[in-house]
Amino acid sequence: MYKRIWGIGLVLFMLACQSQHQEGIAVSGRDILVEGKKYWIKGICYHPVPQGSVQRSFDSLDMDLKLMTEAGINTIRVYEPIDDLAVLDAIHEAGIMIIIGFGYDQEGKYDIASGTFMNYVETYKDHEAILMWELGNEYNYHPNWFEGDIGNWYRVLNNAADAIHKLDNTRPVTTAHGELPNDQALIACPSIDVWGMNVYRWDDPETVFEQWKAVSDKPMYLSEAGGDSYMTISKDGYDKGVNQKAQADANAKILETVFNNQDICAGVTLFSFTDGWWKAGNPLTQDPGGWAPNSSGVPYDGTPNEEYWGIVDIERNKKLAFEVVKRIYN
Known part of the structure:
Protein backbone atom coordinates (compact mmCIF):
# COMPACT_ATOMS: atom_id res chain seq x y z
CA MET A 1 0.00 0.00 0.00
CA TRP A 40 6.38 34.48 -32.98
CA ILE A 41 8.80 37.33 -32.23
CA LYS A 42 7.44 40.61 -33.60
CA GLY A 43 10.25 42.59 -32.09
CA ILE A 44 12.29 45.74 -31.96
CA CYS A 45 15.79 46.52 -30.67
CA TYR A 46 15.50 49.05 -27.86
CA HIS A 47 18.27 51.24 -26.44
CA PRO A 48 16.64 54.58 -25.56
CA VAL A 49 19.31 57.26 -25.15
CA PRO A 50 17.92 60.82 -24.86
CA GLN A 51 19.15 63.74 -26.92
CA GLY A 52 22.36 65.14 -25.41
CA SER A 53 23.17 61.99 -23.46
CA VAL A 54 25.21 58.85 -24.01
CA GLN A 55 23.42 56.84 -21.33
CA ARG A 56 20.27 54.78 -21.68
CA SER A 57 17.21 56.17 -19.93
CA PHE A 58 13.68 54.88 -19.44
CA ASP A 59 12.14 58.30 -18.79
CA SER A 60 10.10 57.93 -22.00
CA LEU A 61 9.05 54.35 -21.28
CA ASP A 62 5.31 55.02 -20.99
CA MET A 63 5.24 56.80 -24.36
CA ASP A 64 7.45 54.13 -25.91
CA LEU A 65 5.29 51.26 -24.70
CA LYS A 66 2.18 52.98 -26.04
CA LEU A 67 3.82 53.32 -29.46
CA MET A 68 5.10 49.75 -29.39
CA THR A 69 1.67 48.43 -28.52
CA GLU A 70 0.17 50.41 -31.40
CA ALA A 71 2.77 48.95 -33.75
CA GLY A 72 2.00 45.38 -32.68
CA ILE A 73 5.42 44.82 -31.12
CA ASN A 74 5.41 41.90 -28.67
CA THR A 75 9.14 41.65 -27.92
CA ILE A 76 11.96 44.08 -27.21
CA ARG A 77 15.64 43.21 -27.34
CA VAL A 78 17.96 45.15 -25.03
CA TYR A 79 21.75 45.20 -25.23
CA GLU A 80 22.29 45.39 -21.48
CA PRO A 81 20.18 44.18 -18.55
CA ILE A 82 17.33 46.24 -17.13
CA ASP A 83 18.06 46.44 -13.41
CA ASP A 84 14.81 48.12 -12.44
CA LEU A 85 11.83 46.09 -11.31
CA ALA A 86 9.39 48.90 -12.09
CA VAL A 87 10.58 49.01 -15.71
CA LEU A 88 10.31 45.24 -16.08
CA ASP A 89 6.84 45.31 -14.54
CA ALA A 90 5.67 48.08 -16.87
CA ILE A 91 6.90 46.19 -19.93
CA HIS A 92 5.15 43.04 -18.75
CA GLU A 93 1.92 44.92 -18.07
CA ALA A 94 2.06 46.21 -21.66
CA GLY A 95 2.02 42.61 -22.87
CA ILE A 96 5.59 42.77 -24.18
CA MET A 97 8.41 40.30 -23.51
CA ILE A 98 12.14 41.04 -23.27
CA ILE A 99 15.28 39.44 -24.61
CA ILE A 100 17.86 40.39 -21.98
CA GLY A 101 21.34 40.91 -23.43
CA PHE A 102 24.62 40.52 -21.53
CA GLY A 103 27.87 42.03 -22.76
CA TYR A 104 31.26 40.44 -22.26
CA ASP A 105 33.02 43.30 -20.49
CA GLN A 106 30.81 45.97 -18.92
CA GLU A 107 33.23 46.96 -16.16
CA GLY A 108 31.91 44.29 -13.85
CA LYS A 109 28.25 45.31 -14.08
CA TYR A 110 26.25 42.18 -14.93
CA ASP A 111 28.81 41.15 -17.53
CA ILE A 112 30.13 37.80 -18.67
CA ALA A 113 33.82 38.45 -17.99
CA SER A 114 33.29 39.06 -14.27
CA GLY A 115 30.58 36.43 -13.91
CA THR A 116 28.20 39.00 -12.46
CA PHE A 117 25.67 38.26 -15.21
CA MET A 118 24.71 35.30 -13.05
CA ASN A 119 23.72 37.64 -10.23
CA TYR A 120 21.21 39.22 -12.59
CA VAL A 121 19.86 35.85 -13.68
CA GLU A 122 19.46 34.82 -10.04
CA THR A 123 17.65 38.06 -9.17
CA TYR A 124 15.25 38.22 -12.11
CA LYS A 125 14.90 34.64 -13.36
CA ASP A 126 11.29 34.44 -12.21
CA HIS A 127 10.15 37.68 -13.85
CA GLU A 128 7.38 37.03 -16.37
CA ALA A 129 8.58 39.69 -18.82
CA ILE A 130 11.79 37.85 -19.69
CA LEU A 131 11.66 35.68 -22.81
CA MET A 132 15.32 34.71 -23.27
CA TRP A 133 18.82 35.38 -21.99
CA GLU A 134 21.14 36.64 -24.74
CA LEU A 135 24.94 36.43 -24.57
CA GLY A 136 26.97 38.85 -26.67
CA ASN A 137 26.28 40.86 -29.80
CA GLU A 138 28.29 40.24 -33.00
CA TYR A 139 31.37 39.22 -31.03
CA ASN A 140 32.45 36.96 -33.89
CA TYR A 141 33.44 40.18 -35.70
CA HIS A 142 35.92 41.00 -32.92
CA PRO A 143 38.48 38.23 -32.38
CA ASN A 144 40.82 41.02 -31.24
CA TRP A 145 38.78 41.15 -28.03
CA PHE A 146 39.70 37.52 -27.34
CA GLU A 147 43.46 37.36 -27.89
CA GLY A 148 43.01 37.12 -31.63
CA ASP A 149 41.22 33.77 -31.42
CA ILE A 150 37.44 33.79 -31.77
CA GLY A 151 37.45 30.24 -30.45
CA ASN A 152 38.13 31.76 -27.04
CA TRP A 153 34.82 33.61 -27.25
CA TYR A 154 32.90 30.54 -28.30
CA ARG A 155 34.26 28.63 -25.30
CA VAL A 156 33.23 31.46 -22.98
CA LEU A 157 29.83 31.66 -24.67
CA ASN A 158 29.09 27.96 -24.26
CA ASN A 159 30.27 27.92 -20.65
CA ALA A 160 28.09 30.93 -19.85
CA ALA A 161 25.08 29.23 -21.43
CA ASP A 162 25.75 26.11 -19.34
CA ALA A 163 25.92 28.22 -16.18
CA ILE A 164 22.57 29.85 -16.94
CA HIS A 165 20.94 26.49 -17.65
CA LYS A 166 22.01 25.23 -14.22
CA LEU A 167 20.47 28.26 -12.52
CA ASP A 168 17.41 28.78 -14.73
CA ASN A 169 16.00 25.95 -16.82
CA THR A 170 12.79 27.84 -17.59
CA ARG A 171 14.09 30.00 -20.47
CA PRO A 172 16.20 29.49 -23.58
CA VAL A 173 19.68 30.96 -23.92
CA THR A 174 20.50 32.73 -27.16
CA THR A 175 23.27 34.82 -28.70
CA ALA A 176 23.27 37.53 -31.37
CA HIS A 177 25.74 36.26 -33.94
CA GLY A 178 26.99 38.44 -36.74
CA GLU A 179 25.48 36.72 -39.78
CA LEU A 180 25.07 32.95 -40.19
CA PRO A 181 27.20 31.03 -37.65
CA ASN A 182 29.85 28.80 -39.22
CA ASP A 183 30.73 25.23 -38.29
CA GLN A 184 33.22 26.38 -35.68
CA ALA A 185 30.55 28.34 -33.83
CA LEU A 186 27.91 25.63 -34.03
CA ILE A 187 30.25 22.85 -32.90
CA ALA A 188 31.72 24.91 -30.06
CA CYS A 189 28.37 26.10 -28.70
CA PRO A 190 25.94 23.17 -28.34
CA SER A 191 24.39 24.83 -25.27
CA ILE A 192 22.96 27.74 -27.25
CA ASP A 193 19.24 26.97 -27.56
CA VAL A 194 18.24 29.67 -30.05
CA TRP A 195 20.58 31.37 -32.51
CA GLY A 196 20.05 35.07 -33.09
CA MET A 197 21.60 36.48 -36.25
CA ASN A 198 22.28 40.10 -37.16
CA VAL A 199 21.68 39.91 -40.91
CA TYR A 200 22.10 42.76 -43.38
CA ARG A 201 21.67 41.41 -46.89
CA TRP A 202 20.27 44.51 -48.54
CA ASP A 203 16.46 44.25 -48.44
CA ASP A 204 16.25 40.47 -48.88
CA PRO A 205 17.39 38.07 -46.12
CA GLU A 206 15.71 35.11 -47.88
CA THR A 207 18.90 33.09 -48.40
CA VAL A 208 19.80 32.96 -44.71
CA PHE A 209 16.78 30.79 -43.89
CA GLU A 210 17.65 28.01 -46.33
CA GLN A 211 21.28 28.22 -45.25
CA TRP A 212 20.26 27.81 -41.62
CA LYS A 213 17.93 24.93 -42.45
CA ALA A 214 20.86 23.12 -44.02
CA VAL A 215 23.14 23.36 -40.97
CA SER A 216 20.88 23.20 -37.90
CA ASP A 217 17.46 22.13 -36.65
CA LYS A 218 17.46 24.62 -33.77
CA PRO A 219 15.32 27.78 -33.64
CA MET A 220 16.74 30.97 -35.11
CA TYR A 221 15.58 34.56 -35.26
CA LEU A 222 16.92 37.74 -36.83
CA SER A 223 18.30 39.63 -33.84
CA GLU A 224 18.97 42.62 -36.09
CA ALA A 225 17.74 43.52 -39.56
CA GLY A 226 16.49 46.64 -41.29
CA GLY A 227 17.63 49.87 -42.87
CA ASP A 228 18.32 53.46 -41.86
CA SER A 229 16.61 56.63 -43.01
CA TYR A 230 19.64 58.42 -44.47
CA MET A 231 21.15 57.93 -47.92
CA THR A 232 24.82 58.90 -48.29
CA ILE A 233 24.41 58.74 -52.08
CA SER A 234 21.54 58.77 -54.53
CA LYS A 235 20.87 55.20 -55.61
CA ASP A 236 18.11 52.88 -56.80
CA GLY A 237 15.72 55.81 -57.14
CA TYR A 238 16.30 57.09 -53.60
CA ASP A 239 17.67 60.61 -53.18
CA LYS A 240 20.72 61.48 -51.11
CA GLY A 241 20.09 62.80 -47.59
CA VAL A 242 17.34 62.05 -45.08
CA ASN A 243 15.11 59.52 -46.78
CA GLN A 244 12.34 57.88 -44.80
CA LYS A 245 10.93 56.18 -47.89
CA ALA A 246 14.15 54.22 -48.44
CA GLN A 247 13.98 52.95 -44.86
CA ALA A 248 10.28 52.15 -45.08
CA ASP A 249 10.62 50.27 -48.38
CA ALA A 250 13.59 48.24 -47.14
CA ASN A 251 11.91 47.32 -43.86
CA ALA A 252 8.72 46.30 -45.65
CA LYS A 253 10.58 43.88 -47.91
CA ILE A 254 12.68 42.51 -45.06
CA LEU A 255 9.73 41.93 -42.73
CA GLU A 256 7.59 40.37 -45.44
CA THR A 257 10.43 37.94 -46.20
CA VAL A 258 10.77 37.04 -42.51
CA PHE A 259 7.03 36.47 -42.17
CA ASN A 260 7.11 34.19 -45.22
CA ASN A 261 9.64 31.93 -43.49
CA GLN A 262 7.90 31.08 -40.24
CA ASP A 263 8.61 27.39 -40.75
CA ILE A 264 12.32 28.09 -40.18
CA CYS A 265 12.50 31.47 -38.45
CA ALA A 266 11.12 32.35 -34.99
CA GLY A 267 10.80 36.05 -35.78
CA VAL A 268 12.78 39.27 -35.83
CA THR A 269 13.80 42.19 -33.64
CA LEU A 270 14.04 45.03 -36.15
CA PHE A 271 16.78 47.57 -35.62
CA SER A 272 15.68 49.84 -34.03
CA PHE A 273 12.98 51.67 -32.08
CA THR A 274 14.38 55.19 -31.79
CA ASP A 275 17.13 57.20 -33.45
CA GLY A 276 20.38 57.28 -31.47
CA TRP A 277 22.00 60.69 -31.53
CA TRP A 278 24.89 59.50 -29.34
CA LYS A 279 26.49 57.21 -31.90
CA ALA A 280 28.29 59.26 -34.55
CA GLY A 281 28.99 62.76 -33.27
CA ASN A 282 27.72 65.42 -30.88
CA PRO A 283 24.84 63.84 -28.93
CA LEU A 284 23.00 67.16 -29.09
CA THR A 285 22.72 66.91 -32.88
CA GLN A 286 21.80 64.21 -35.37
CA ASP A 287 24.83 63.44 -37.49
CA PRO A 288 25.25 61.23 -40.57
CA GLY A 289 28.05 58.72 -40.46
CA GLY A 290 29.04 56.09 -37.96
CA TRP A 291 30.52 52.67 -38.35
CA ALA A 292 29.43 49.08 -37.94
CA PRO A 293 31.28 45.87 -38.84
CA ASN A 294 30.26 43.91 -41.95
CA SER A 295 27.64 46.52 -42.82
CA SER A 296 28.06 46.88 -46.58
CA GLY A 297 24.70 45.13 -47.01
CA VAL A 298 22.72 47.98 -45.48
CA PRO A 299 20.02 49.14 -47.93
CA TYR A 300 20.18 51.10 -50.13
CA ASP A 301 23.54 52.80 -50.00
CA GLY A 302 25.65 50.18 -48.21
CA THR A 303 26.32 52.62 -45.38
CA PRO A 304 25.03 52.35 -41.81
CA ASN A 305 24.27 55.92 -40.78
CA GLU A 306 24.15 54.98 -37.13
CA GLU A 307 21.97 57.84 -35.86
CA TYR A 308 19.07 57.26 -38.29
CA TRP A 309 17.84 53.72 -37.57
CA GLY A 310 14.74 54.41 -35.50
CA ILE A 311 11.20 53.74 -36.64
CA VAL A 312 10.51 56.85 -34.55
CA ASP A 313 12.81 59.86 -34.20
CA ILE A 314 14.39 61.07 -30.97
CA GLU A 315 11.18 62.98 -30.08
CA ARG A 316 9.05 59.90 -30.83
CA ASN A 317 7.55 61.25 -34.03
CA LYS A 318 6.58 58.32 -36.24
CA LYS A 319 8.58 57.73 -39.38
CA LEU A 320 7.19 56.03 -42.47
CA ALA A 321 8.84 52.83 -41.23
CA PHE A 322 6.62 52.88 -38.13
CA GLU A 323 3.55 52.49 -40.31
CA VAL A 324 5.22 49.61 -42.15
CA VAL A 325 5.90 47.79 -38.86
CA LYS A 326 2.38 48.52 -37.65
CA ARG A 327 0.85 47.09 -40.82
CA ILE A 328 2.93 43.93 -40.88
CA TYR A 329 3.07 43.19 -37.15
CA ASN A 330 -0.68 43.65 -36.75
Whole structure:
Protein backbone atom coordinates (compact mmCIF):
# COMPACT_ATOMS: atom_id res chain seq x y z
CA MET A 1 0.00 0.00 0.00
CA TYR A 2 2.79 2.42 0.87
CA LYS A 3 4.52 1.72 -2.42
CA ARG A 4 1.27 2.27 -4.34
CA ILE A 5 0.62 5.64 -2.68
CA TRP A 6 4.21 6.67 -3.31
CA GLY A 7 3.80 5.69 -6.96
CA ILE A 8 0.64 7.77 -7.35
CA GLY A 9 2.36 10.69 -5.70
CA LEU A 10 5.30 10.40 -8.07
CA VAL A 11 2.98 10.40 -11.08
CA LEU A 12 1.15 13.47 -9.80
CA PHE A 13 4.46 15.20 -9.17
CA MET A 14 5.69 14.41 -12.70
CA LEU A 15 2.43 15.65 -14.20
CA ALA A 16 2.74 18.88 -12.21
CA CYS A 17 6.30 19.37 -13.45
CA GLN A 18 5.19 18.68 -17.02
CA SER A 19 2.38 21.22 -16.66
CA GLN A 20 4.77 23.84 -15.32
CA HIS A 21 7.13 23.18 -18.23
CA GLN A 22 4.31 23.51 -20.76
CA GLU A 23 3.20 26.79 -19.22
CA GLY A 24 6.72 28.23 -19.24
CA ILE A 25 9.11 29.04 -22.08
CA ALA A 26 10.62 26.18 -24.02
CA VAL A 27 12.13 25.16 -27.34
CA SER A 28 10.44 22.57 -29.53
CA GLY A 29 12.05 21.83 -32.87
CA ARG A 30 12.49 25.16 -34.62
CA ASP A 31 9.91 26.90 -32.43
CA ILE A 32 9.94 28.90 -29.22
CA LEU A 33 6.95 28.01 -27.05
CA VAL A 34 5.35 30.23 -24.44
CA GLU A 35 2.75 28.49 -22.30
CA GLY A 36 2.74 25.63 -24.79
CA LYS A 37 2.00 27.82 -27.83
CA LYS A 38 4.31 28.85 -30.64
CA TYR A 39 5.71 32.32 -29.94
CA TRP A 40 6.38 34.48 -32.98
CA ILE A 41 8.80 37.33 -32.23
CA LYS A 42 7.44 40.61 -33.60
CA GLY A 43 10.25 42.59 -32.09
CA ILE A 44 12.29 45.74 -31.96
CA CYS A 45 15.79 46.52 -30.67
CA TYR A 46 15.50 49.05 -27.86
CA HIS A 47 18.27 51.24 -26.44
CA PRO A 48 16.64 54.58 -25.56
CA VAL A 49 19.31 57.26 -25.15
CA PRO A 50 17.92 60.82 -24.86
CA GLN A 51 19.15 63.74 -26.92
CA GLY A 52 22.36 65.14 -25.41
CA SER A 53 23.17 61.99 -23.46
CA VAL A 54 25.21 58.85 -24.01
CA GLN A 55 23.42 56.84 -21.33
CA ARG A 56 20.27 54.78 -21.68
CA SER A 57 17.21 56.17 -19.93
CA PHE A 58 13.68 54.88 -19.44
CA ASP A 59 12.14 58.30 -18.79
CA SER A 60 10.10 57.93 -22.00
CA LEU A 61 9.05 54.35 -21.28
CA ASP A 62 5.31 55.02 -20.99
CA MET A 63 5.24 56.80 -24.36
CA ASP A 64 7.45 54.13 -25.91
CA LEU A 65 5.29 51.26 -24.70
CA LYS A 66 2.18 52.98 -26.04
CA LEU A 67 3.82 53.32 -29.46
CA MET A 68 5.10 49.75 -29.39
CA THR A 69 1.67 48.43 -28.52
CA GLU A 70 0.17 50.41 -31.40
CA ALA A 71 2.77 48.95 -33.75
CA GLY A 72 2.00 45.38 -32.68
CA ILE A 73 5.42 44.82 -31.12
CA ASN A 74 5.41 41.90 -28.67
CA THR A 75 9.14 41.65 -27.92
CA ILE A 76 11.96 44.08 -27.21
CA ARG A 77 15.64 43.21 -27.34
CA VAL A 78 17.96 45.15 -25.03
CA TYR A 79 21.75 45.20 -25.23
CA GLU A 80 22.29 45.39 -21.48
CA PRO A 81 20.18 44.18 -18.55
CA ILE A 82 17.33 46.24 -17.13
CA ASP A 83 18.06 46.44 -13.41
CA ASP A 84 14.81 48.12 -12.44
CA LEU A 85 11.83 46.09 -11.31
CA ALA A 86 9.39 48.90 -12.09
CA VAL A 87 10.58 49.01 -15.71
CA LEU A 88 10.31 45.24 -16.08
CA ASP A 89 6.84 45.31 -14.54
CA ALA A 90 5.67 48.08 -16.87
CA ILE A 91 6.90 46.19 -19.93
CA HIS A 92 5.15 43.04 -18.75
CA GLU A 93 1.92 44.92 -18.07
CA ALA A 94 2.06 46.21 -21.66
CA GLY A 95 2.02 42.61 -22.87
CA ILE A 96 5.59 42.77 -24.18
CA MET A 97 8.41 40.30 -23.51
CA ILE A 98 12.14 41.04 -23.27
CA ILE A 99 15.28 39.44 -24.61
CA ILE A 100 17.86 40.39 -21.98
CA GLY A 101 21.34 40.91 -23.43
CA PHE A 102 24.62 40.52 -21.53
CA GLY A 103 27.87 42.03 -22.76
CA TYR A 104 31.26 40.44 -22.26
CA ASP A 105 33.02 43.30 -20.49
CA GLN A 106 30.81 45.97 -18.92
CA GLU A 107 33.23 46.96 -16.16
CA GLY A 108 31.91 44.29 -13.85
CA LYS A 109 28.25 45.31 -14.08
CA TYR A 110 26.25 42.18 -14.93
CA ASP A 111 28.81 41.15 -17.53
CA ILE A 112 30.13 37.80 -18.67
CA ALA A 113 33.82 38.45 -17.99
CA SER A 114 33.29 39.06 -14.27
CA GLY A 115 30.58 36.43 -13.91
CA THR A 116 28.20 39.00 -12.46
CA PHE A 117 25.67 38.26 -15.21
CA MET A 118 24.71 35.30 -13.05
CA ASN A 119 23.72 37.64 -10.23
CA TYR A 120 21.21 39.22 -12.59
CA VAL A 121 19.86 35.85 -13.68
CA GLU A 122 19.46 34.82 -10.04
CA THR A 123 17.65 38.06 -9.17
CA TYR A 124 15.25 38.22 -12.11
CA LYS A 125 14.90 34.64 -13.36
CA ASP A 126 11.29 34.44 -12.21
CA HIS A 127 10.15 37.68 -13.85
CA GLU A 128 7.38 37.03 -16.37
CA ALA A 129 8.58 39.69 -18.82
CA ILE A 130 11.79 37.85 -19.69
CA LEU A 131 11.66 35.68 -22.81
CA MET A 132 15.32 34.71 -23.27
CA TRP A 133 18.82 35.38 -21.99
CA GLU A 134 21.14 36.64 -24.74
CA LEU A 135 24.94 36.43 -24.57
CA GLY A 136 26.97 38.85 -26.67
CA ASN A 137 26.28 40.86 -29.80
CA GLU A 138 28.29 40.24 -33.00
CA TYR A 139 31.37 39.22 -31.03
CA ASN A 140 32.45 36.96 -33.89
CA TYR A 141 33.44 40.18 -35.70
CA HIS A 142 35.92 41.00 -32.92
CA PRO A 143 38.48 38.23 -32.38
CA ASN A 144 40.82 41.02 -31.24
CA TRP A 145 38.78 41.15 -28.03
CA PHE A 146 39.70 37.52 -27.34
CA GLU A 147 43.46 37.36 -27.89
CA GLY A 148 43.01 37.12 -31.63
CA ASP A 149 41.22 33.77 -31.42
CA ILE A 150 37.44 33.79 -31.77
CA GLY A 151 37.45 30.24 -30.45
CA ASN A 152 38.13 31.76 -27.04
CA TRP A 153 34.82 33.61 -27.25
CA TYR A 154 32.90 30.54 -28.30
CA ARG A 155 34.26 28.63 -25.30
CA VAL A 156 33.23 31.46 -22.98
CA LEU A 157 29.83 31.66 -24.67
CA ASN A 158 29.09 27.96 -24.26
CA ASN A 159 30.27 27.92 -20.65
CA ALA A 160 28.09 30.93 -19.85
CA ALA A 161 25.08 29.23 -21.43
CA ASP A 162 25.75 26.11 -19.34
CA ALA A 163 25.92 28.22 -16.18
CA ILE A 164 22.57 29.85 -16.94
CA HIS A 165 20.94 26.49 -17.65
CA LYS A 166 22.01 25.23 -14.22
CA LEU A 167 20.47 28.26 -12.52
CA ASP A 168 17.41 28.78 -14.73
CA ASN A 169 16.00 25.95 -16.82
CA THR A 170 12.79 27.84 -17.59
CA ARG A 171 14.09 30.00 -20.47
CA PRO A 172 16.20 29.49 -23.58
CA VAL A 173 19.68 30.96 -23.92
CA THR A 174 20.50 32.73 -27.16
CA THR A 175 23.27 34.82 -28.70
CA ALA A 176 23.27 37.53 -31.37
CA HIS A 177 25.74 36.26 -33.94
CA GLY A 178 26.99 38.44 -36.74
CA GLU A 179 25.48 36.72 -39.78
CA LEU A 180 25.07 32.95 -40.19
CA PRO A 181 27.20 31.03 -37.65
CA ASN A 182 29.85 28.80 -39.22
CA ASP A 183 30.73 25.23 -38.29
CA GLN A 184 33.22 26.38 -35.68
CA ALA A 185 30.55 28.34 -33.83
CA LEU A 186 27.91 25.63 -34.03
CA ILE A 187 30.25 22.85 -32.90
CA ALA A 188 31.72 24.91 -30.06
CA CYS A 189 28.37 26.10 -28.70
CA PRO A 190 25.94 23.17 -28.34
CA SER A 191 24.39 24.83 -25.27
CA ILE A 192 22.96 27.74 -27.25
CA ASP A 193 19.24 26.97 -27.56
CA VAL A 194 18.24 29.67 -30.05
CA TRP A 195 20.58 31.37 -32.51
CA GLY A 196 20.05 35.07 -33.09
CA MET A 197 21.60 36.48 -36.25
CA ASN A 198 22.28 40.10 -37.16
CA VAL A 199 21.68 39.91 -40.91
CA TYR A 200 22.10 42.76 -43.38
CA ARG A 201 21.67 41.41 -46.89
CA TRP A 202 20.27 44.51 -48.54
CA ASP A 203 16.46 44.25 -48.44
CA ASP A 204 16.25 40.47 -48.88
CA PRO A 205 17.39 38.07 -46.12
CA GLU A 206 15.71 35.11 -47.88
CA THR A 207 18.90 33.09 -48.40
CA VAL A 208 19.80 32.96 -44.71
CA PHE A 209 16.78 30.79 -43.89
CA GLU A 210 17.65 28.01 -46.33
CA GLN A 211 21.28 28.22 -45.25
CA TRP A 212 20.26 27.81 -41.62
CA LYS A 213 17.93 24.93 -42.45
CA ALA A 214 20.86 23.12 -44.02
CA VAL A 215 23.14 23.36 -40.97
CA SER A 216 20.88 23.20 -37.90
CA ASP A 217 17.46 22.13 -36.65
CA LYS A 218 17.46 24.62 -33.77
CA PRO A 219 15.32 27.78 -33.64
CA MET A 220 16.74 30.97 -35.11
CA TYR A 221 15.58 34.56 -35.26
CA LEU A 222 16.92 37.74 -36.83
CA SER A 223 18.30 39.63 -33.84
CA GLU A 224 18.97 42.62 -36.09
CA ALA A 225 17.74 43.52 -39.56
CA GLY A 226 16.49 46.64 -41.29
CA GLY A 227 17.63 49.87 -42.87
CA ASP A 228 18.32 53.46 -41.86
CA SER A 229 16.61 56.63 -43.01
CA TYR A 230 19.64 58.42 -44.47
CA MET A 231 21.15 57.93 -47.92
CA THR A 232 24.82 58.90 -48.29
CA ILE A 233 24.41 58.74 -52.08
CA SER A 234 21.54 58.77 -54.53
CA LYS A 235 20.87 55.20 -55.61
CA ASP A 236 18.11 52.88 -56.80
CA GLY A 237 15.72 55.81 -57.14
CA TYR A 238 16.30 57.09 -53.60
CA ASP A 239 17.67 60.61 -53.18
CA LYS A 240 20.72 61.48 -51.11
CA GLY A 241 20.09 62.80 -47.59
CA VAL A 242 17.34 62.05 -45.08
CA ASN A 243 15.11 59.52 -46.78
CA GLN A 244 12.34 57.88 -44.80
CA LYS A 245 10.93 56.18 -47.89
CA ALA A 246 14.15 54.22 -48.44
CA GLN A 247 13.98 52.95 -44.86
CA ALA A 248 10.28 52.15 -45.08
CA ASP A 249 10.62 50.27 -48.38
CA ALA A 250 13.59 48.24 -47.14
CA ASN A 251 11.91 47.32 -43.86
CA ALA A 252 8.72 46.30 -45.65
CA LYS A 253 10.58 43.88 -47.91
CA ILE A 254 12.68 42.51 -45.06
CA LEU A 255 9.73 41.93 -42.73
CA GLU A 256 7.59 40.37 -45.44
CA THR A 257 10.43 37.94 -46.20
CA VAL A 258 10.77 37.04 -42.51
CA PHE A 259 7.03 36.47 -42.17
CA ASN A 260 7.11 34.19 -45.22
CA ASN A 261 9.64 31.93 -43.49
CA GLN A 262 7.90 31.08 -40.24
CA ASP A 263 8.61 27.39 -40.75
CA ILE A 264 12.32 28.09 -40.18
CA CYS A 265 12.50 31.47 -38.45
CA ALA A 266 11.12 32.35 -34.99
CA GLY A 267 10.80 36.05 -35.78
CA VAL A 268 12.78 39.27 -35.83
CA THR A 269 13.80 42.19 -33.64
CA LEU A 270 14.04 45.03 -36.15
CA PHE A 271 16.78 47.57 -35.62
CA SER A 272 15.68 49.84 -34.03
CA PHE A 273 12.98 51.67 -32.08
CA THR A 274 14.38 55.19 -31.79
CA ASP A 275 17.13 57.20 -33.45
CA GLY A 276 20.38 57.28 -31.47
CA TRP A 277 22.00 60.69 -31.53
CA TRP A 278 24.89 59.50 -29.34
CA LYS A 279 26.49 57.21 -31.90
CA ALA A 280 28.29 59.26 -34.55
CA GLY A 281 28.99 62.76 -33.27
CA ASN A 282 27.72 65.42 -30.88
CA PRO A 283 24.84 63.84 -28.93
CA LEU A 284 23.00 67.16 -29.09
CA THR A 285 22.72 66.91 -32.88
CA GLN A 286 21.80 64.21 -35.37
CA ASP A 287 24.83 63.44 -37.49
CA PRO A 288 25.25 61.23 -40.57
CA GLY A 289 28.05 58.72 -40.46
CA GLY A 290 29.04 56.09 -37.96
CA TRP A 291 30.52 52.67 -38.35
CA ALA A 292 29.43 49.08 -37.94
CA PRO A 293 31.28 45.87 -38.84
CA ASN A 294 30.26 43.91 -41.95
CA SER A 295 27.64 46.52 -42.82
CA SER A 296 28.06 46.88 -46.58
CA GLY A 297 24.70 45.13 -47.01
CA VAL A 298 22.72 47.98 -45.48
CA PRO A 299 20.02 49.14 -47.93
CA TYR A 300 20.18 51.10 -50.13
CA ASP A 301 23.54 52.80 -50.00
CA GLY A 302 25.65 50.18 -48.21
CA THR A 303 26.32 52.62 -45.38
CA PRO A 304 25.03 52.35 -41.81
CA ASN A 305 24.27 55.92 -40.78
CA GLU A 306 24.15 54.98 -37.13
CA GLU A 307 21.97 57.84 -35.86
CA TYR A 308 19.07 57.26 -38.29
CA TRP A 309 17.84 53.72 -37.57
CA GLY A 310 14.74 54.41 -35.50
CA ILE A 311 11.20 53.74 -36.64
CA VAL A 312 10.51 56.85 -34.55
CA ASP A 313 12.81 59.86 -34.20
CA ILE A 314 14.39 61.07 -30.97
CA GLU A 315 11.18 62.98 -30.08
CA ARG A 316 9.05 59.90 -30.83
CA ASN A 317 7.55 61.25 -34.03
CA LYS A 318 6.58 58.32 -36.24
CA LYS A 319 8.58 57.73 -39.38
CA LEU A 320 7.19 56.03 -42.47
CA ALA A 321 8.84 52.83 -41.23
CA PHE A 322 6.62 52.88 -38.13
CA GLU A 323 3.55 52.49 -40.31
CA VAL A 324 5.22 49.61 -42.15
CA VAL A 325 5.90 47.79 -38.86
CA LYS A 326 2.38 48.52 -37.65
CA ARG A 327 0.85 47.09 -40.82
CA ILE A 328 2.93 43.93 -40.88
CA TYR A 329 3.07 43.19 -37.15
CA ASN A 330 -0.68 43.65 -36.75
